Amino acid sequence: MPATKASLKADDKRRRKQTMLFVVLFAFLLPVSNADQTIAEFKAMNDKDVDESALRTCWIMGGSQIEEVDPGNVEKGHKCTITLRSPTVDNKHAKEQCESRIPFYIIDAKPGQTTSCTYQINLKCETGYWQIKGKCYKLSKAKTIWNESACVKKGLSNPRVADFHHGISNFFADMIKIVDAWVKVPELKDYFENYSDGDQAFYVQQGAYKYDARPGDLLLDDPTHMHHVLCEYTPPMTKAEMYYIGEVYSEIYPIKVYQDGAVLPSASYVTIKQTIPDTKQEGQYTTEHLDEKCLSIGRILNIESYPITAIEGEFNDVRSYLTDHRFYLTNAFKNQGCKGKDYRQYNQDGTSLPIFEGDDKKKNEQVCKAHSFSFHQNDRYPSMSAMRAPVICTLHTFNWNQGECPEPPAWSEPVIKHVRKNGRVFCHYINNREVETQYNANKRCEDYDVGTLTGFDSKEEFLKIVAKLKPVYNGPFMSVDDKHIGDHYWLGASSPCTVECGKEDGGTYVASWEDGVGSGTKFLNDYDHAGGLHDWVTIPDVTQYITFRLDADALHIHLVDDFPYMFFICGRSAPLVRSERQKGKIATK
Incomplete structure (x- = not known):
């Protein structure tokens, strides 16, 4: 079937007539052309980092040069001034004529026998x-x-x-x-x-x-x-675009442009949500609905916007804009746990990066009871789940990546890097040659900046580490203070369970990972326990520690003095590093 022209409905027929009228009047809207200069010469004279088509538009329409909107401040964007031959009677008429011919922001329009149009160049296409x-x-x-x-x-x-x-x-x-x-x-x-x-x-x-x-x-x-x-x-947002939006919508939203982006608080107060209210166990929490809150604000401004993340670098960037002694919610949340490392946060691309790095031994009732996380001009604070506050929305996507794993200490095997399903990069350091008490093993991990005793999110990650466990003994077997070592390795998990403890059937897990080293609580509790020889049972008011015994391929549970000396595995998230920020985009319709 050959292509055929389709019949338009009444509204579109009217538009067609308007288009025909536009063609008739087009000659009156033609710009004063730049006939004395080639495009190559124009580019050479205007050696600016601007969009190619915006530069070409300036040349085609007779513009003489590309200038900075704010002289000396390239972050505010660029502009070009051209002249249309068509006469206009007032500022409104002049702007309408400019907007009908130029597909960029019109920031100045002057009427007269000819019409002067100045347009701003913020975004950049490939x-x-x-x-x-x-x-x-x-x-x-x-x-x-x-x-x-x-x-x-x-x-x-x-x-x-x-x-x-x-x-x-x-x-x-x-x-x-x-x-x-x-x-x-x-x-x-x-x-x-x-x-x-x-x-x-x-x-x-x-x-x-x-x-x-x-x-x-x-x-x-x-x-x-x-x-x-x-x-x-849709091209990535630029700082120039953020400044422009901030100025245009400043009377509606208090948009603040800072070093790496822009922020605006929601006008209404929000709180995190409890997803599994249950009288038998502590409810699970989420901040996913905060994404929709920021997206709805963004739709008004025709941009994409997301809740701010809770990492220290983001806080330091925006703290000077947190005014009125007010608290602001972030997208971080916590279910169980009494340490900062028990908090989670998910970005719109699905990645999850740690809120706290390095040594985090804070354990107190305030953190235990907190489930949301907020910013105040003074500091970052764990907050109660019922706390109502504005959420800080950002006009960019996350600009932090996880870098390379730190080099291993001399006693460690080569570092093993694993990218978890949530995007977090985790680094494991195995000591196959020396044994330590549980306390000293943790201390050595911290002293050498390789985290704490390690954990795992999945069986895949666990088996990747197990393949590198090759204990070296001082003879046919090793003993320290007459205590047999076997093939035991200290891990970063303990009992009773404190984080992500609820089972799907309503029960409670025996153990959980510590210090945020893993979130696979089900995997930790369901892996083989040596054929029932080491059944896991919670002992009230007594701390037991989880170890891995290589020769039995089993996770064991022990009192700290059962086997005081063991090999050990340290683990930490790869350090956060600044990357070139991928800005949020102008919202797609």
């Missing part, structure tokens, strides 16, 4: 893309049948088939060499009167004559026919 109204567009080189996955993923851009709507279609003519291309039309059935199931839409420009259509028309075609594809993606 090379080869054309920026229109905060999105980046590119025509595919190859033709293809209709396929929603036709746009090839490249780098961080993750392009998709472009949405077609009248707010941007007038600017497609500025793009080079669009003959015809598949586009995605929301509510396609409502757009065309003679839509047939399976039809898809494509946009025509230079190839309009082939279909007896006008440039800019939208047509229907069989999805098995071949066309180019118009692709789009």
Whole structure:
């Protein structure tokens, strides 16, 4: 079936008439062109780190140069001033004319016999893309049948088939060499009167004559026919964009731009949620609903926004903006546990990074009772689950990564690095040659900056470490103070259980990981216990420690004096390092 021009409904016919009128008046809107300078010369003269299509727009429309919005402060973005030949009568009319021809923020418009337009350049598209109204567009080189996955993923851009709507279609003519291309039309059935199931839409420009259509028309075609594809993606937010949004919306939201992003508190008070209220066990908590709170604020501003994370680096960045002696919630939460390392936080990409690093031996009733986590200008604070406060939303994604594992001490085997399912990078250090008491083993881990006695999130991670356990004895067997060692290794877990203790059947686990070294409480309690020879039983008011016995391939539970000396394994999260921040994006519709 050849491509056919579809009948438009009444509203779109009116738009078509308006478009025809626009074409008639187009000559009056033409800019004063830059005929005395080539694009190469213009680029050489304006050697700025700005979007390619914004620079080309400035050249095409006769702009003389790209300037900084705030002279000497490149973080505020760049601007270009061009002149349209069309006369305008007042500032409102001038801005409307500028906005009809320039797909960027208009920050100044002057009326007169000719119209002066100054537009701001904040975002930056990848090379080869054309920026229109905060999105980046590119025509595919190859033709293809209709396929929603036709746009090839490249780098961080993750392009998709472009949405077609009248707010941007007038600017497609500025793009080079669009003959015809598949586009995605929301509510396609409502757009065309003679839509047939399976039809898809494509946009025509230079190839309009082939279909007896006008440039800019939208047509229907069989999805098995071949066309180019118009692709789009949303560029990362920049600091210039944050400053601009902060200024425009300052009367609605108190947006503060800081070193690596921007923050704004929610107008209403919120609290963390309890997901499993149960009289038999302490409820489980979540902060996922805070994501929606920040996203809803972002939709008003047409940006993506997420709750701030609770790590110390983020707090130090924003603490000077925490005013009015108020507390602000973060996205961190805790179920059970009495230490800072028992807190969890999940970012929108699913990664979970530690709130506290290094030695964290704080254990007190305030932490035990706390389940949320807040910022105050003075410090970071564990907070009660019922605490109601604004949540701090950020206009960026997480800019901290976990770096490389620290080098192992001389007594350790080569460090073993494991990336857990939640994205956390964990480092394990095995001592196969020396034995220590449980206390001294922990102290040696801390003294050499390799964390504390280790833990695991999964059987996969556990077996990866077990494969490297090769105890070295001083003779056929080892003994210290006449105490047999066997193949025991100290681990960072103890009983009674204090963290993530609730079973699905309503019972309680015997043991749990300490100091945030693992969260796989079920794996810890369900792994083989040596055929029932070492059944795990909680002893009230008595601390028992979990060990691994290599020759029995079993996790054992012991009083601290049962086997005072053992080999040991240390573990810690990889250190947090600043990376180039991947800013939040302008919200997609």
